[in-house]
Amino acid sequence: MSAKGLVTYRSANASKVTTEEGQSYPAILRKKLKKHKLYAGDRVEGEIVGDQFVIEKIEPRKNLLTRPPVANVDNVLVVMAIKDPDFDNFLLDNLLTVYEYKGIESIVILNKADLAKPEELEKWQELYRSIGYETIAVSAKNEEGIERIKNYIQGDITILAGPSGVGKSTLLSRLLGIPIKTGEVSQKLKRGRHTTTAITLYPLDHGSYIADTPGFGKVEATYFMDKKDARLYFKEFGKYRCKYPDCTHTNEPGCEVKEAVKRGEIACERFKSYLKIMGYYWDELEHICS
Numbered sequence: 001m002s003a004k005g006l007v008t009y010r011s012a013n014a015s016k017v018t019t020e021e022g023q024s025y026p027a028i029l030r031k032k033l034k035k036h037k038l039y040a041g042d043r044v045e046g047e048i049v050g051d052q053f054v055i056e057k058i059e060p061r062k063n064l065l066t067r068p069p070v071a072n073v074d075n076v077l078v079v080m081a082i083k084d085p086d087f088d089n090f091l092l093d094n095l096l097t098v099y100e101y102k103g104i105e106s107i108v109i110l111n112k113a114d115l116a117k118p119e120e121l122e123k124w125q126e127l128y129r130s131i132g133y134e135t136i137a138v139s140a141k142n143e144e145g146i147e148r149i150k151n152y153i154q155g156d157i158t159i160l161a162g163p164s165g166v167g168k169s170t171l172l173s174r175l176l177g178i179p180i181k182t183g184e185v186s187q188k189l190k191r192g193r194h195t196t197t198a199i200t201l202y203p204l205d206h207g208s209y210i211a212d213t214p215g216f217g218k219v220e221a222t223y224f225m226d227k228k229d230a231r232l233y234f235k236e237f238g239k240y241r242c243k244y245p246d247c248t249h250t251n252e253p254g255c256e257v258k259e260a261v262k263r264g265e266i267a268c269e270r271f272k273s274y275l276k277i278m279g280y281y282w283d284e285l286e287h288i289c290s
């Protein structure tokens, strides 16, 4: 019987496909596809043979993330704790730049609201909202704000991303309404020198799926793109026209972005992150932030 499905589990040596009818099967690749790579999030066609899904075709991917390895991602919930670990806006700005570059919608989740001073939470929430990111303050621990997240998830595949310890797995279990032991979801399989991650897409509602991912120490936008292109992925810079179209917003005359920072239209914290990505010394431009 021929069928269509989605790869909802992928590890180094096993995978699972869930069909449009919601049935899950262990999956294998038809011999002719053996050289092809298969990712969680891949849409596939094949045959159900016995209790196995034999994949005969992998649909072209609209995008592919490498860390975590997931294809066809529609949204990323970029999770940051406001405290414990301390909020790190440079890391957040790097992540947002990378997803912007990949053309994937980011939703900023400020977790551990229960530990934060309300002023601090407000400040960051306002800042990222003003750029145009949906920004939601939640407490996974106290189950506050969780339902609101669901309203902003659009499309079929969402992933949770963010540094270690910010509460991604706790949040996932709240979103799914099932108890998942912390540390159990993002299971790492060590194979010699290589560390491979098993990815599971969990069904949310109405055919949408969400994946937890293990946290990381740091992510730098410059691993993914040329630093001279970073300016294209700071959304709020887009509406300013500098004297030079290729202005790097550092030492050029007639820079409208710097003027906007001076006027307080672009947040100093964001501009500082940008300069750091550019490898530019902040001290030289510090005076433009009051």
Ligand SMILES: Nc1nc2c(ncn2[C@@H]2O[C@H](COP(=O)(O)OP(=O)(O)OP(=O)(O)O)[C@@H](O)[C@H]2O)c(=O)[nH]1
Pocket: 111, 112, 113, 114, 115, 138, 139, 140, 141, 142, 162, 163, 164, 165, 166, 167, 168, 169, 170, 171, 182, 183, 186, 213, 214, 215, 216
């Ligand atoms: N106070 C407080 N603690 C929380 C909240 N959410 C999660 N935690 C705690 O933070 C710790 C880390 O949570 P995890 O869900 O494991 O974090 P993670 O982002 O999945 O971490 P990695 O899997 O290492 O990337 C746990 O001890 C949680 O109980 C919250 O909203 N408030």
Ligand SMILES: [Mg+2]
Pocket: 168, 169, 170, 182, 183, 185, 186, 212, 213, 214, 215
């Ligand atoms: Mg986790």
Ligand SMILES: [Zn+2]
Pocket: 242, 247, 248, 249, 250, 252, 254, 255, 256, 257, 258
């Ligand atoms: Zn400029």
